[in-house]
Amino acid sequence: MHLRCYHSTVSRRGKFITFEGLDGTGKSTQLRKLAAALREAGCKVVETREPGGTATGEKIRRVLLDSKTEGLSSLAEMALMFASRAQHIAEVIQPALDRGHIVLCDRFTDSTEAYQGYGRHLGSENVLKLHHILCGGLQPDLTVLLDFDPAMSLNRARRRNQSAVHPAKSDTKKKLLQLSSDENRFERQNRSFFARVHQGYRAIADREPQRVVAIDARGTPAQTHRRVAHAVEERLKLSVGRQSILSMVNPSRK
Ligand SMILES: Nc1ncnc2c1ncn2[C@@H]1O[C@H](COP(=O)(O)OP(=O)(O)OP(=O)(O)O)[C@@H](O)[C@H]1O
Numbered sequence: 001m002h003l004r005c006y007h008s009t010v011s012r013r014g015k016f017i018t019f020e021g022l023d024g025t026g027k028s029t030q031l032r033k034l035a036a037a038l039r040e041a042g043c044k045v046v047e048t049r050e051p052g053g054t055a056t057g058e059k060i061r062r063v064l065l066d067s068k069t070e071g072l073s074s075l076a077e078m079a080l081m082f083a084s085r086a087q088h089i090a091e092v093i094q095p096a097l098d099r100g101h102i103v104l105c106d107r108f109t110d111s112t113e114a115y116q117g118y119g120r121h122l123g124s125e126n127v128l129k130l131h132h133i134l135c136g137g138l139q140p141d142l143t144v145l146l147d148f149d150p151a152m153s154l155n156r157a158r159r160r161n162q163s164a165v166h167p168a169k170s171d172t173k174k175k176l177l178q179l180s181s182d183e184n185r186f187e188r189q190n191r192s193f194f195a196r197v198h199q200g201y202r203a204i205a206d207r208e209p210q211r212v213v214a215i216d217a218r219g220t221p222a223q224t225h226r227r228v229a230h231a232v233e234e235r236l237k238l239s240v241g242r243q244s245i246l247s248m249v250n251p252s253r254k
């Protein structure tokens with residue numbers, strides 16, 4: 001059966017969906033799963049991430065996330081996050097939305113509000129002002145906030161990073177993984193930092209319930225995926241022909 005994604009044929013502007021949450025909550029895992037489900041349903045999907053998403057942005061990402069970056073001031077950190085984002089919007093996000101595509105982005109301005117605004121004490125107001133100036137106030141149509149206990153999600157992230165730094169046997173694999181493995185600068189922050197980031201995310205979700213859906217991320221990747229797909233379908237009314245995305249990822253549900 002040939003399925004078409006209604007959305008991309010009807011709407012002029014695409015849909016912008018962001019994934020947010022603490023390190024290790026499963027954002028990248030869930031983004032990949034949603035992208036696969038949407039593509040299966042016939043949608044045109046762009047997968048991207050922040051900081052990064054463009055050649056310039058990926059260079060900025062290396063500076064921001066590399067644990068060897070020392071002495072970066074909180075303001076410089078926030079400015080670099082927005083520099084990456086402004087380029088990302090101009091080069092990738094806006095053009096894809098203009099083509100009617102669905103853009104799935106791993107972190108966006110909510111991360112800056114939670115990590116720099118709350119975590120680094122720079123304040124929400126400053127982050128939102130910069131968002132207005134540098135990002136033209138671009139808002140996601142939907143933000144999936146993966147909610148999980150800070151200590152447990154960090155354990156997931158640290159386990160993943162350790163297995164990347166000390167991979168099994170193959171030297172080639174080791175080299176490849178080491179190239180992208182040292183993204184631990186934030187993960188070295190203390191517990192109170194992550195408690196503030198978590199509090200920041202909860203405050204954003206409370207402030208903007210129409211845009212942000214908080215999803216329990218404690219279950220298996222498949223369980224969380226079903227919740228994410230359900231939220232996408234409910235909130236964005238993305239249905240695929242006569243078949244809903246939800247029924248495609250979970251055939252037992254009608
Ligand atoms: N539901 C889950 N249950 C158990 N492990 C999970 C689950 N989801 C993801 N993981 C694993 O936890 C680790 C972190 O997941 P992932 O990289 O998707 O998180 P993330 O939110 O993108 O983290 P970061 O913010 O550090 O990029 C990975 O090793 C992943 O395989």
Ligand SMILES: [Mg+2]
Nearest residue numbers: 027028029106
């Ligand atoms: Mg990730």
